[in-house]
Amino acid sequence: MSKVEEFEELRPLLFSIAYRILGSVGEAEDAVQETWLRFDGSSARPASAKAYLSAAVTRIAIDVLRSARVRREEYVGPWFPEPLLSDPYQDPARSVELADSVSMAALLLLERLSPLERAVFVLREVFAFGFDEVAAAVGRSESACRQLLVRARRHMEAGRPRFAADxxxxxxxxxxxxxxxxxxxxxxxxxxxxxxxxxxxxxxxxxxxxxxxxxxxxxxxxxxxxxxxxxxxxxxxxxxxxxxxxxxxxxxxxxxxxxxxxxxxxxxxxxxxxxxxxxxxxxxxxxxxxxxxxxxxxxxxxxxxxxxxxxxxxxxxxxxxxxxxxx
The missing domain is CATH 3.10.450.50 (Nuclear Transport Factor 2; Chain: A,)
Structure with missing residues (x-):
């Protein structure tokens, strides 16, 4: 499989990760494009394209989020995520987690987390990445990622409604x-x-x-x-x-x-x-x-x-x- 084919197969996943971290369609698309440029410009072929590309788009999204937070603090009036009409990534085994995590209410809760907490929560809780993959993506130890996840879960659970409608x-x-x-x-x-x-x-x-x-x-x-x-x-x-x-x-x-x-x-x-x-x-x-x-x-x-x-x-x-x- 060529690099282009590998990337296009994983593009829906990469966008879905970036959107949940950033809450912006445009910024998520830009992060995915930057990920492609890095992948295409690399002479080495990673053992796992999924692990490499997911880590790359996560790091890019974290950097973008850190700068975006300053703009959001200066935003006029309430800030909401850019509306998403359909999530390109589908996984029947994770359908509930994927649907819950993309709602405006959930994305606004994610805004309470630090960029690292947000990335760890998205990769582990939403997409079920292993802690070794999460650690590689955010540049922290597995132990540190577990602590980040505990804090993220605490913030998310405190803001979620007790009874969600079907x-x-x-x-x-x-x-x-x-x-x-x-x-x-x-x-x-x-x-x-x-x-x-x-x-x-x-x-x-x-x-x-x-x-x-x-x-x-x-x-x-x-x-x-x-x-x-x-x-x-x-x-x-x-x-x-x-x-x-x-x-x-x-x-x-x-x-x-x-x-x-x-x-x-x-x-x-x-x-x-x-x-x-x-x-x-x-x-x-x-x-x-x-x-x-x-x-x-x-x-x-x-x-x-x-x-x-x-x-x-x-x-x-x-x-x-x-x-x-x-x-």
Whole structure:
């Protein structure tokens, strides 16, 4: 097998490792490309291409993460991972671990770990690498890696929900949620939301957003049930789609360009968290990106025209469509 063939066979695994360490599609793809350049430029053929390439992409990702952390500390508003619509690496024996580890909730928990803890956790806990392989990848002894894993597990377990919803329950709740959203059914939305539900948006200061942080079923249902009918009125559409292995949807403008994504976190039979990613820098890998500011202006113009016809006592008169709840 040629070097190219070996690398292409392992590319899905390499990307999946890098994405879980970095939380960025673009940075993960760059790390994989840099790994190829190192592999292609090496005159020696390693005994195990998988071990060599996994170690290389891990080291590159650790270095990138260390520099990325400074940027994330300066990020405007909440930082979310770049949405991933499908994980290229599949392993039936590790399907549960792979699905759980790519969710936005899990990736945000991984942000609490040091780069070394994160890499050790991903390699050992998610992909079941041996401790000898983990040690070689991160440049630490096996004993040190075991300690890193203990600390990482402690942080991860402390933040995980006690009762996770099964796939069928998540899909049914999501179906009902997006039907109510389409209809602007505030009561129907509220019935599906946990009392302490959070609606959180990642615009990075580069786009208007639903909310940086909004809490409570009544508040969240009111904002969602008011905003989305106006978006639909100006031909914004959405398609339900898994986002990071969880139920969600992709929203597009009338030209089919990506406006934003919603991802739902479900547990205990209710929707606990709704995350919106509208930062255009995080959507480009999904296709051409819509001009969110232009859509915001168009919605506001439609509302002004509507109020002129209905009078200022219209029930939607006090809600700013894409800025509600933002601070």
């Amino acid at each position: 796939r069928q329950e998540r899909q049914e709740l999501a179906r009902r949620f997006f039907e109510a959203l389409k209809d602007g059914d505030v009561g129907g939305l509220q019935d599906l939301l946990a009392s302490d539900v959070q609606l959180v948006g990642d615009g990075g200061g580069k786009a208007p957003q639903l909310a940086r942080a909004l809490m409570g079923a009544e508040n969240v249902a009111r904002v969602l049930g008011t905003v989305f009918p106006w978006l639909i009125r100006i031909d914004v559409t959405f398609e339900p789609h898994e986002v990071n292995g969880q139920p969600g949807a992709i929203f597009r403008d009338r030209d089919g360009k990506v406006l934003h994504i919603l991802a739902l976190e479900v547990r205990d039979g209710q929707i606990q968290t709704i995350r919106s990613v509208i930062n255009p820098d995080k959507l480009g890998h999904l296709g051409p990106v819509a001009d969110a500011w232009a859509i915001d202006r168009e919605v506001k113009q439609a509302r002004r025209s509507r109020r002129t016809g209905l009078g200022n006592d219209s029930p939607t008169a006090g809600v700013d469509p894409l800025q509600s709840g933002s601070s």
